[in-house]
Amino acid sequence: MKKFTRLSSVVFQFALKLFCLLILLFISEAYSQTFIVKGNVSTAGTIPVQYASITFIDEIDTIKKYSALTDTLGNYKIDIITSVRSLDNLPxxxxxxxxxxxxxxxxxxxxxxxxxxxxxxxxxxxILGQRVKEFKVGIQAAGVRGIVWDGTNEIGRKVPPGVYLYQLMTGNKSEIKKMLFGVGNINTILFGFKDTYSSSRKLPSNASLSVEGVNYKVRIEETENTQPRILADEFECAMTQKDTVINYTVEGGKIVFSSTDSLGRDHLYVVNPDGTELTQLTSGAYGQGMPRWSPDGKQIVFVSDSLRTSLGNAMFIMNSDGSNIRAVKEFHDNPTYTFYQPGDWPNWSPDGKKIVFAWCAHCGWGLMTWDIYLVDLITGEMNQLTYGDPLSQGDSTKGYPICSNSFPVWSPDGEKIYFRSTRDGSGEPNADIYSMNIDGSNVERITITQDISKRLLCFSPDGKRIVFARGPSDVNNSLFTSNADGSNSSKLVDPSSGYIIYSPQWLPSGKRIMFVSGGISLGGIYIVNFDGTDLRTLELGNISVGNPNWKRK
Known part of the structure; x- marks a missing residue:
């Protein structure tokens, strides 16, 4: 009985001390209020980004940072703290x-x-007196000042929930107070009373509310557990002091590309946008290249010399993990021989049911002219769309000049095919960009720049702009964008002397463009904003990169 009495006394004293501590924590006047910012972070393919770090940084006072992690649905919630300034002139x-x-x-x-x-x-x-973080603010003028702590230690990791002490020091002056982190409304749970110092409480009569730093820079970055992996991004944000919902879209997905090994053979790899998880998909004695993701991100079309004939490299499709490799189209005219459809620069239609490609059908005969073809993956039907080859049956009847037509891409709505052609008499390597209907009709010239080479254009996600490489030759070219009709052209990037820019692609969000730049044997992946700012490199080590393609989902 005595032991029980002593135990009850100990429990009572502990509860009393905790109660007193909580009272001390809540009765002090606060010189600030909060409002809530919440929203969602997802990729352009509408995939929620889990466990990403999102930080709001006051652009006037960058010491003030408010951080949170997204949850499994990509949602976040942050308390933005405003300050209440006294109307007195100086403390x-x-x-x-x-x-x-x-x-x-x-x-x-x-x-x-x-x-x-x-x-x-x-x-x-x-609570053990161990220092977890220090803010060396420096010299400050007289007035009401402050800092914001996001519950992290010196290396940026969240500290455990509990009671913490904070100490203000200047010269020989020092003050210290207590605070409670990561416990939530423990006062309501334990003692049944409501926190009277909520963000809606009445302000002192001699105070005025001001949001210090209405403009915020929002930084979204990966953590060790972020899925899917993303490209770090920054946004500008102007907010009022009211609760706000703000959703953000970042670049996610994967990049597939070809890389040349020590024996000169190309193989296919995939990598995250942040350069992690580099994975080889193909190997062997033959090469593979020109990979392109299907619209749903589940398949990759590519070309390979493993079954090359005098008619060119064959085209294949595989699953996104490199499994289940099969031909785009097979021919079985001879019972003892299977012929696989050759082609280069294959591209999926937006609905994933067709592939457009370029084929030099008579290159083996010395006739180096390419044409555009379309194959239906459901029916197997194949149609020739351009007739630049002098041996093409449609050449004399359709009146097309002898020319080369290559690098076909789809418009985002699937209504048009854009391609590179020398049909207006300039000859290789000079060419312009043209468009046509998906049956080959209604050919229109998009760019009119004689003696200029252009390579492998790509549409912005909304279909309003195109990006392409252009220059006096295939070397020393530059990166350009224009409207889809060829108007309003502007230069974004110049390469280093003797380098090539090729394989440009608009990223899924429409904010950035990816391209390859480098020498003939070694290229690197670069990413730049659509206005030419913030040029960055995707670090992959000493590995060559060819024809990268960014998965949109």
């Missing part, structure tokens, strides 16, 4: 205020008053 004393909100789970504001210019630092300690 009359050195004073550390109680943090707000308190308790907190994402970020908290620690404000303080300075009655003179001071060299400020703020330290955070755990």
């Amino acid at each position: 009359n004393q050195f004073e550390l205020a109680q943090n707000y909100p308190n308790p907190f789970s994402s970020s908290t504001s620690i404000s303080y008053k300075l009655n003179e210019q001071s060299n400020i630092s703020v330290r955070i300690y755990n």
